[in-house]
């Protein structure tokens with residue numbers, strides 16, 4: 215299988231090349247030339263455990279990897295030590311409107327769904343580098359709204375032949391996320407706060423990727439930039455697996471029969487997680503509708519309603535910070551598919567987004583988007599209410615991001631009347647990762663201290679916090695740097711020990 219770019223129809227690359235490179239030279243995103251169908255194989259796949267299923271699916275896409283190499287990557291990533299016996303869990307919400315099931319994706323080392331991809335990406339990447347640019351050391355640049363940064367640091371830490379540099383918005387992540395990153399261990403990691411919001415951090419990183427001067431400086435020192443953001447194909451691919459797995463789990467539990475249609479609801483920021491579900495559908499998983507849930511930064515909900523993507527708006531720092539995004543990078547991949555793979559028109563739209571802050575996809579693409587996607591949003595107040603209601607109704611504690619999706623799913627049921635179709639709601643973080651807001655939904659919060667809040671939430675609900683969060687209390691803070699966004703290039707060169715003279 216070869217890969218092409220959303221903005222240049224002539225490009226054809228192998229999987230290892232696109233994973234090593236991250237983003238295409240002209241700024242486009244890499245997509246598979248065709249999506250392999252597994253429709254005939256569903257009965258076989260149904261019988262597989264998570265790791266075997268992952269191996270099967272990866273084999274279809276990573277055609278320049280050997281079967282053994284793929285098996286090794288899976289074995290190193292999804293260990294029982296890191297994820298427990300089954301990396302994901304499906305939980306039914308029986309007392310709620312509609313027919314929802316939560317797909318818990320946060321049983322990995324950093325307690326957010328990004329572990330599902332970022333525990334395996336380093337292994338994909340080191341294999342890819344060996345194949346495509348032997349001898350080079352990869353510098354992984356990450357812009358994060360919180361969870362990606364920690365998951366990348368944890369995934370790449372002390373992985374040979376890699377260095378990882380993370381930029382996060384100083385006031386745009388939760389205290390727990392900040393603490394997770396500032397205390398990160400490992401000899402090849404650096405963390406830096408940026409004055410600005412997530413889009414500032416992401417734009418700064420994207421600019422560095424396409425900066426020819428930086429590229430040369432790195433090449434001279436045998437380094438090579440790569441990306442762990444969800445623009446990297448190696449991030450999206452692992453996310454396809456759990457939609458299949460969750461569907462099969464519902465079959466195995468007798469909730470649905472094989473072939474029956476489901477919906478998928480996803481709390482969305484950069485559009486990576488929901489796009490992986492779309493790819494699963496293209497491969498033959500019977501998904502009827504995608505419910506795209508935004509917080510108050512509802513640029514996607516507005517886009518789905520109007521066909522106009524417009525980032526020129528106020529930015530809100532919300533209680534679901536990992537979705538505080540106004541430029542949803544992966545939407546480009548969806549629009550590429552829905553526009554009939556028209557790289558010229560995609561280039562125009564993305565240029566317009568970069569220069570003027572908006573674009574209009576026109577009636578034909580808008581209608582295609584609306585047939586497949588339902589968009590909605592949920593503000594902080596309703597997020598709080600939803601957490602409280604779900605707790606009261608179901609005795610189930612969900613985090614702020616998950617609550618946004620639960621709320622928008624209820625809106626979907628109300629607006630469409632579709633209460634029967636089984637719906638998998640992606641649950642993307644442990645409630646203890648956003649403890650202040652989750653506890654605050656249940657009772658007034660007295661303490662400023664995160665760890666006191668953790669203890670209180672445990673007592674109040676009888677649930678237990680993940681040990682990897684509790685342990686942060688005793689870890690020393692290693693990183694303190696805060697910079698302006700235009701200083702990020704300099705920071706990178708310094709970190710790598712490159713003297714620009």
Ligand SMILES: *Cc1c(COP(=O)(O)O)cnc(C)c1O
Nearest residue numbers: 361483484485486487536642643
């Ligand atoms: C990253 C993240 C999201 C958004 O996922 P995208 O793939 O960026 O749409 C939602 N919830 C949590 C907890 C996250 O960390």
